[in-house]
Amino acid sequence: MEFQDYELFKTKFYQLSSIDLNLYKERQMKRRITSLVSKYGFTSYCAFLEEIKRNEELYNTFLNYLTINVSEFYRNPNQWEMFATKILPGIAKRKDLANIKIWSSACSTGDEPYTVVMILNEFLPLEKINVLATDIDLEAMRKAQAGIYSSRSLKELPAKYRDKHFVKLNDDLYQVSDKVRKCVTFKQLNLLRDPYPKDVDIIICRNVLIYFTEEAKNNIFMEFNKSLAPNGILFIGSTEQIINYQKYNFKPIETFFYQKIEG
Numbered sequence: 001m002e003f004q005d006y007e008l009f010k011t012k013f014y015q016l017s018s019i020d021l022n023l024y025k026e027r028q029m030k031r032r033i034t035s036l037v038s039k040y041g042f043t044s045y046c047a048f049l050e051e052i053k054r055n056e057e058l059y060n061t062f063l064n065y066l067t068i069n070v071s072e073f074y075r076n077p078n079q080w081e082m083f084a085t086k087i088l089p090g091i092a093k094r095k096d097l098a099n100i101k102i103w104s105s106a107c108s109t110g111d112e113p114y115t116v117v118m119i120l121n122e123f124l125p126l127e128k129i130n131v132l133a134t135d136i137d138l139e140a141m142r143k144a145q146a147g148i149y150s151s152r153s154l155k156e157l158p159a160k161y162r163d164k165h166f167v168k169l170n171d172d173l174y175q176v177s178d179k180v181r182k183c184v185t186f187k188q189l190n191l192l193r194d195p196y197p198k199d200v201d202i203i204i205c206r207n208v209l210i211y212f213t214e215e216a217k218n219n220i221f222m223e224f225n226k227s228l229a230p231n232g233i234l235f236i237g238s239t240e241q242i243i244n245y246q247k248y249n250f251k252p253i254e255t256f257f258y259q260k261i262e263g
């Protein structure tokens with residue numbers, strides 16, 4: 001079933017949350033929202049909106065559902081192998097890795113920035129590592145800070161990292177060590193609205209661009225370019241590519257990795 005008041009809902013939801021649903025691919029987003037609104041028994045999007053204004057728990061459930069937090073450690077292992085064997089050693093030739101700034105820009109429950117820390121720790125002591133991790137979803141980042149994961153989230157992670165950096169809590173649950181957790185700074189940031197950090201050496205933006213319209217992605221690539229330090233690198237997801245990378249002053253250096261060219 002589909003309701004008639006989606007346009008009005010988008011406007012009102014923007015006023016409530018500062019999330020502009022116009023910048024997300026419409027068909028996919030509308031289908032997801034409709035299914036949740038129906039599941040809770042509402043007969044219009046705006047009736048649902050009135051309820052989430054009052055009901056904080058439902059508001060958070062909705063945000064969580066909208067933002068699709070699926071993640072895992074070492075997701076798409078080939079990409080991380082490339083990161084560890086080519087990208088980081090390439091940067092190390094021109095810069096001390098202890099001074100590089102890495103930003104995981106849609107970090108979800110933390111699996112991605114913690115993976116970065118574990119790989120960087122092959123090059124540097126943990127005390128010298130600091131990764132910035134941001135997401136629009138505070139709830140996901142709360143989980144990230146607690147650092148507790150089921151074995152399913154760790155299934156792709158090489159055993160050497162799991163054995164070194166996790167405490168086993170029970171048969172299914174693992175917690176990231178305090179030392180690794182201290183290496184990541186979590187902050188809320190909406191990629192469609194907020195200012196980006198500056199002088200970043202590596203931006204990681206995986207499995208979120210797929211939800212955005214072409215216009216929104218266009219803007220994000222331009223802002224990423226501004227956010228990068230000279231020769232900085234953008235790392236994207238395994239189903240993504242930047243077709244017209246020249247337009248944004250990028251050049252591909254490996255599959256899924258683009259380097260900023262000084263324009």
Ligand SMILES: C[S@@+](CC[C@H](N)C(=O)[O-])C[C@H]1O[C@@H](n2cnc3c(N)ncnc32)[C@H](O)[C@@H]1O
Nearest residue numbers: 067071106108135136137190191192206207208
């Ligand atoms: C599928 S997860 C990807 C997590 C991780 N990067 C990975 O590849 O495993 C998508 C994340 O994008 C976040 N997200 C959605 N819209 C966003 C926005 N406008 N700004 C920042 N993060 C956003 C969601 O909250 C969610 O945590």
